[in-house]
Amino acid sequence: MDNSTGFGFFTGTYDVVNRWRKDFLDPAEGDDHWEEFPGLSRASAHFDGRASFDEIDFPTKGFAGLTLRLYDPAADAWSLYWANRRTGVLYPPVTGRFGPDGTGRFHGDDEYAGRKVKVRFVWSGITATSAHWEQAFSVDDGRTWITNWHMHMTRRED
Known part of the structure; x- marks a missing residue:
């Protein structure tokens, strides 16, 4: 994958299945420690693929968020x-x-x-119609991680 257009896949409207820990720092396992809820994301690419923007709505949670992703060619890295x-x-x-x-x-x-x-954010399982994102936190300077949020995204048909 070309890093300079790494988020080029992420355009369009996506249905999102979110799964997050009820307490982002609690490492306990089991379904009672997780909550699942829907989301709807609208994503676009800019600057010839070197910028990406999406807004996501969480209708059952009553809030929304947005992500701006920018590619820095000198560092060959993205900032999210x-x-x-x-x-x-x-x-x-x-x-x-x-x-x-x-x-x-x-x-x-x-x-x-x-x-x-x-x-830590990890983007994986990227296809033409789907992607997976996860978030993890570490309180010990990166020695151990608690994964606390998953998003499974499926592109809507036009």
């Missing part, structure tokens, strides 16, 4: 910025790139519930 309607705050970016297998790995620093966390 998230904001949501509840806070109106642009969160610190995660940065990274797509590997030869087409999987994108992105890392950054943030804060969750008053604690400093390392953040």
Whole structure:
């Protein structure tokens, strides 16, 4: 996958099945620690594929978010910025790139519930009609990770 157009696949309207931990830092397993809910994402590419934007609505949660992704050719890396309607705050970016297998790995620093966390996004399973995104947090400087959010995206027919 060409890193400079790495998010070129992510255009159009997607139905999203979200699954997140009820407590993003609780490592316990089992269905009672997870919640599933729908989303609808509208994504577009800009700057000849070197920028990507999507807005996602979570109708049963009563909020929406957006992601701006920008490619830096000097660093051969993407920066991904998230904001949501509840806070109106642009969160610190995660940065990274797509590997030869087409999987994108992105890392950054943030804060969750008053604690400093390392953040990891992984984009995988990318096809012409679907993709998977997951988020994980680390509170021990990246030695261990708690995956806390999955999005399974399926492109809607035009």
